[in-house]
Amino acid sequence: MLRKGKLTVVGAGPGDAELITLKAIKTLQGAAVVLYDALVNIDLLEYAPNAEQIFVGKRKGCYAYQQEQINDLIVSRAKSHGHVVRLKGGDPFVFGRGAEEMEFAAQQGIDVAIVPGISSSLSVPANQNIPVTKRGLSESFWVITGTTKEHELSKDIALAAKSSATVIILMGMSKLKEVIALFMAEGKSEIAVAIIQDGTTKREKIGIGTVSTIEAKVLELQLTNPAIIIIGEVVRHREKINELIVQSHELETLEI
Structure with missing residues (x-):
């Protein structure tokens, strides 16, 4: 099956901008779109200056996007822009829904990858x-x-x-x-x-x-x-x- 677009789920680490991995930085530098959460240090967005940057997190129960909308956004941007980086606080596989988003994208024909982060x-x-x-x-x-x-x-x-x-x-x-x-x-x-x-x-x-x-x-x-x-x-x-x-x-x- 022909796949179009790519999703990389990236762990941003616990909060200190210096506690992100080198591989995560390189991935951000190659992103066309970055979808980032509330617990992500926004200084990390400087590694993706040319990417479209979209806040999709929640603060005190207020959601910028519901999870279903985030899933759809990942797929639509991957198909229209190419490489989408989903930037999550800590490690995306530790209560981060990273696995769920990867599964959804893969089911829609999107290539997927994971860059682990330092867990909080x-x-x-x-x-x-x-x-x-x-x-x-x-x-x-x-x-x-x-x-x-x-x-x-x-x-x-x-x-x-x-x-x-x-x-x-x-x-x-x-x-x-x-x-x-x-x-x-x-x-x-x-x-x-x-x-x-x-x-x-x-x-x-x-x-x-x-x-x-x-x-x-x-x-x-x-x-x-x-x-x-x-x-x-x-x-x-x-x-x-x-x-x-x-x-x-x-x-x-x-x-x-």
Whole structure:
């Protein structure tokens, strides 16, 4: 079957413009059209100065385009313009609908490709010196959506709360009270929690607490979406590293 046009789904990384891959930059430079989401750093659009740039994201529940319209736009622009780049925050295959859009385009006779991105689920905690695994503390991690397609809390969170793994929840701020209740029911009120808003950007804010105190910290710091919730003792690594850095600086001062 003759195919016309191409779609490349590209991961833009977690927010810091420098955390995009070299392959993603080269792909943007060859784009005829760029369809980009709300969580994409708009500085990245400078890599595609000659491309038609269309915002198709959502902010606070307000959609520029419905998903069906985005799918149709991908196909129509691919057929009329050639190479369409669908630029998504983080990694497109981690709760990004990248796979769905590729399937739709392929069904319409469009060539498709994927350029993976640095997922916010790992890089945002790392940027705050929080490892998702650490020997002796956590042997695995869960990455879970806080809100399902039906706008309900994912049932996987209840399973994760029973484990000793680090739990990373994306898009879960509206369900925070329910999440906390699940961990409290498992007797984990003192497990460390971090909530990071606008991770890796200049607007980044972080709240640190425990399962029993994090809701108060959210109110105090007025933390909102977009944010990532990290639950696990690995969160305490951040404080330890920060203390070691301070001690190191104090020793350097004394030596001078």
